[in-house]
Amino acid sequence: xxxxxxxxxxxxxxxxxGADRPSLAGVSLAIAPGAxxxxxxxxxxxxxxxxxxxAGFEMPTEGRVLxxxxxxxxxxxxxxxxxxxxxDYALYPHMTAADNITFGLRNRRVPRREIAVRLEATAAxxxxxxxxxxxxxxxxxxxxxxxxxxxxxxxxxxxxxxxEPLSNLDLKLRETMRIELGRLHRELGVTMVFVTxxxxxxxxxxxxxxxxxxxxxxxxxxxxxVYARPANRFVARFIGSPSMNLLAMVAGPDGLAAAGAxxxxxxxxxxxxxxxxxxxxxxxxxxxxxxxxxxxxxxRVELVEHLGRSNFLVCTPVDAPGLLAAGRALVAEVxxxxxxxxxxxxxxxxxxxxxxxxxxASGQAIAAVGAAGEGA
Amino acid sequence: MLYPVVALxxxxxxxxxxxxxxxxxxxRNLFQVRPPRWVGLENxxxxxxxxxxxxxxxxxxxxxVTALAVELALGIALAVWVHRMRRLPGMGLLRTVxxxxxxxxxxxxxxxxxxMFQPDFGILNHFITGLGLPxxxxxxxxxxxxxxxxxxxxxxxxxxxxxxxxxxxxxxPPQYFEAAELDAAGPWKQTLHVALPQVRRVIVIxxxxxxxxxxxxxxxxxxxxxxxxxxxxxxxxxMIWETAFVAFEIGDAAAASVVLxxxxxxxxxxxxxxxxxQGVVGRGQG
Ligand SMILES: Nc1ncnc2c1ncn2[C@@H]1O[C@H](COP(=O)(O)OP(=O)(O)OP(=O)(O)O)[C@@H](O)[C@H]1O
Ligand SMILES: [Mg+2]
Numbered sequence: 001x002x003x004x005x006x007x008x009x010x011x012x013x014x015x016x017x018g019a020d021r022p023s024l025a026g027v028s029l030a031i032a033p034g035a036x037x038x039x040x041x042x043x044x045x046x047x048x049x050x051x052x053x054x055a056g057f058e059m060p061t062e063g064r065v066l067x068x069x070x071x072x073x074x075x076x077x078x079x080x081x082x083x084x085x086x087x088d089y090a091l092y093p094h095m096t097a098a099d100n101i102t103f104g105l106r107n108r109r110v111p112r113r114e115i116a117v118r119l120e121a122t123a124a125x126x127x128x129x130x131x132x133x134x135x136x137x138x139x140x141x142x143x144x145x146x147x148x149x150x151x152x153x154x155x156x157x158x159x160x161x162x163x164e165p166l167s168n169l170d171l172k173l174r175e176t177m178r179i180e181l182g183r184l185h186r187e188l189g190v191t192m193v194f195v196t197x198x199x200x201x202x203x204x205x206x207x208x209x210x211x212x213x214x215x216x217x218x219x220x221x222x223x224x225x226v227y228a229r230p231a232n233r234f235v236a237r238f239i240g241s242p243s244m245n246l247l248a249m250v251a252g253p254d255g256l257a258a259a260g261a262x263x264x265x266x267x268x269x270x271x272x273x274x275x276x277x278x279x280x281x282x283x284x285x286x287x288x289x290x291x292x293x294x295x296x297x298x299x300r301v302e303l304v305e306h307l308g309r310s311n312f313l314v315c316t317p318v319d320a321p322g323l324l325a326a327g328r329a330l331v332a333e334v335x336x337x338x339x340x341x342x343x344x345x346x347x348x349x350x351x352x353x354x355x356x357x358x359x360x361a362s363g364q365a366i367a368a369v370g371a372a373g374e375g376a
Numbered sequence: 377m378l379y380p381v382v383a384l385x386x387x388x389x390x391x392x393x394x395x396x397x398x399x400x401x402x403x404r405n406l407f408q409v410r411p412p413r414w415v416g417l418e419n420x421x422x423x424x425x426x427x428x429x430x431x432x433x434x435x436x437x438x439x440x441v442t443a444l445a446v447e448l449a450l451g452i453a454l455a456v457w458v459h460r461m462r463r464l465p466g467m468g469l470l471r472t473v474x475x476x477x478x479x480x481x482x483x484x485x486x487x488x489x490x491x492m493f494q495p496d497f498g499i500l501n502h503f504i505t506g507l508g509l510p511x512x513x514x515x516x517x518x519x520x521x522x523x524x525x526x527x528x529x530x531x532x533x534x535x536x537x538x539x540x541x542x543x544x545x546x547x548x549p550p551q552y553f554e555a556a557e558l559d560a561a562g563p564w565k566q567t568l569h570v571a572l573p574q575v576r577r578v579i580v581i582x583x584x585x586x587x588x589x590x591x592x593x594x595x596x597x598x599x600x601x602x603x604x605x606x607x608x609x610x611x612x613x614x615m616i617w618e619t620a621f622v623a624f625e626i627g628d629a630a631a632a633s634v635v636l637x638x639x640x641x642x643x644x645x646x647x648x649x650x651x652x653x654q655g656v657v658g659r660g661q662g
Contacts, residue, residue: 057554078560090551094573103569104559151555 004069006159006191007031007054013062014049014215023049024215027063031159031193031208036185038194038202038223041212042238047195050212051161054193056080068158083152084161088168089144091136091151098123098132101150122154125187142173146180153188160192166201174201181205199239203227211235230356233363236281242312242331245287247280247297247323248360256280258297260322266297270352278366281356284312287332287348289340296349297323299330301340310336315346393637400630407624419631431607432615435522439611440590443526443533448583450530451537456567458538459545475539477532486599489528490515493600518608521601525609528596533589537582544578545571580651584644591640612636 007030014024024046031037039047052058054065056077065073072080091100098119105115123129126146136144145165152160165181166174182205185192196202202209203223210220211234218238219231230236236244248259251273255265259277267280290296299315313332317323324330332348340346357366400419404412423429454474461467477485492499493514501511514524548571556570572579594613597603603610603618616636620629 055554055558057557077554077557082558084554084558086551086555088549088551090549090555092552092555092569092573094576095569103556103561107560107562107565151559 004033005030005066006033006068007037007193008066008069009050009054009063010066011063012050012053012060012065014046014053014058015061022061022215024053024060025062027212027215027217029210029217029220031191034189034191034207036182036192036194036205036207037210038196038206038208039210039212040196040199040202040239041218043197045212046215047212048163049215051084051163051193051195054159055082055084055161081158082161083155083157083159084163085148085152085165087164089136089148091144091147093136096133096135097128097139097147097150100136100147101132101154104151104155118154118156122150125153125184126150141169142177145169145177149184153184158191160190162192162194164195164197167197174198178205199241211238213238228356229365230281231365233279233281233358236356236358240283242284242333244281244283244356245330246325246328246358247282247330248325249278249280249323251275251278258317258320258323260320264295266295267350268352270355270357273357273366277360279358279360279363281358282350282354284331284333285310286350286354287330287334288350289332289334289338290347290349292347294347294349296347297330299346299348301342301344301346302329303342304339306336306339308336310334311339313338313340313346315348318345396630396633396637399626400634402627404626405624406626412627415627419627420635423628423631423635428607428610428615431610432612435607435610435614436591436612439522439526439593439609440587442523443529443590444583444586446526446530447534447537447586448579451534451582452541452572452579454534454538455541455545456571458542459571460563460567462546471539471542475535478535478539480532482532482595483599485532486528486596489524489531489596490600493524515601516605518605521605521608525597525600528600529590529593532596533586537586540578540582541575544575548574584647587647588640588644591643592636612639 009027009029012024012027013022015022027050039050041047049058053060054067056065056072056075056079060073063073064071067080067082077084091097092103095103101122102115102119105118110118119132120129123132126149128143128146128150131139131143131147136147139147145168148165162181166177169177178201181192181194185205194202194205206223208220209223209226211218211226213234219226219235226235227239230239230244233246236246249256249267250259251269252265252275256267256269256278257265287297297320298318300318301313301315303314305312305314310333313334315330315332317330330348358364359366401414401416402412403415403419458467458471458474480488495501495511495513495516498514500514505511512520515521552570552574553566556566561569592613594611594617597609597611597614598617601609603614612632613636616629616632619625619632
């Protein structure tokens, strides 16, 4: 049970030559054995850089990389027990699928009989036995993807690295391959590190989700924790669609009032919240229209977006100019039969247990009420 | 809109060819005031039955094959080496320096090399005698002259092969090399299994270009040996040049030109077909 973490990063930083700021800074994390570890973040946040540092294609300018407890920071990729699936597959065009898959084994002088056995098993796992004699240019995108996976699987490495492996596939195929990846991960029980742009992919596949921004690790934890208890304002806004509403409020004895408004409290505050300014995060589906005469956020409905199963109400607060950051609207997700006229007034309410709380100055989560924020 | 352009291009190509074909059917010597006389295929008959025809074909073949082989081997090897060393500083400068011979006009190159080949005070023999070896008659020895000319062509045109192949190598996405690195392929295997297969087309195209050019090459030969000593460097284009501008037999020269044109076309067409069948040219790659 006390198996060492296959991948550990200790204070990893990377400043590319000639760059004026680091692409990665102070990233420390441990990837558990058998984890499906997803790295999510906006474009340019350093996801690929992080993966390439684990692979050994880039040297970190700070910190250490450990694979299976062994410091591999200075070792070349081939000396690390890893395999990588590239975004555009990088299959050797002049080799058949079988040769593509076995090239690494042949270079490592694995006995021929064993190569044949492993090739057969890998091809069976991926359902590509009938494709083995074909060259990549005769394969479809999904088939190439499978061959690329095969090339990684056949080596039985300690860790699989995947850099947006599904982004070149069309929507339908993405879904199929997503399920396939999940199945492979369960069947092989291997550790996978997976870079993606796609939240749905990350949420459904991962056992651990890491969010990166500006080269810094924002949060790492189980996907539902990251979703429900974002560690900071960035994660709160980044994860989930539409984004979490962030409200500038003041906690008082009788509840939460909009910041900058003299009015009385409009929302019930979570128990134990220290009085003073606080940023309150509420997911759109946690905002409910309140009955007439009850207290809540008074808003005017600007726009109703019908999504079939539910409606998005895009609203502006009434008499609370400081509540939202400039240019932002309040979004509520309500049942499909709730469709107020644009321009009409509405009162929205939310339960204290559905609120994520942030320190307005630092943007970090405030560990209050029941669930503790999952730190990085 | 397209057809007039195509027609114009066709005309531009066809007119000189037709002109030469017509000229090849007449006997006409620029030194004689007699008007051109219709002789039909007589010029062709004289050409193919003459002894110099066979010599010219043989010389052209050995010149072309030797130069092409050396230029390809050297150019590809240099490109692979420079590409492998691409991360080192100064490689850009090296590439520029290696590319410079292309910029020299062939006649200038030939004259330059003639100085270096000079038996008594040429720089090559200076080194060779410095090593205690007898001086070499670079352009005067029948067994060496053609190789000396090959050397000039190699000096001038290996850079073209080098640059083209290098550009092809640089265009290979780095992931292929990274994948090969993970597959534990050493430098030699990366060259053999990743780099070269991906520049196969580039190599084929530059080889074709060089082949056509070598079959027609004559400036450097005319500017050095003019086909000599004896007939040691008497290639097909030199024969045409000599017939037209030394003997002024325009009809004979035209016939030889037509034969050369046909030969080059046939060789190139056959090669392109053979290559297309191998799937190197024309089809998209995966
Ligand atoms: N080879 C490099 N040299 C210099 N800067 C680089 C290099 N590679 C990446 N960067 C910079 O480092 C930062 C992080 O890049 P990286 O490719 O890791 O981002 P990413 O999160 O993978 O983005 P994307 O989602 O668009 O793929 C970017 O600002 C990028 O410009
Ligand atoms: Mg990336």
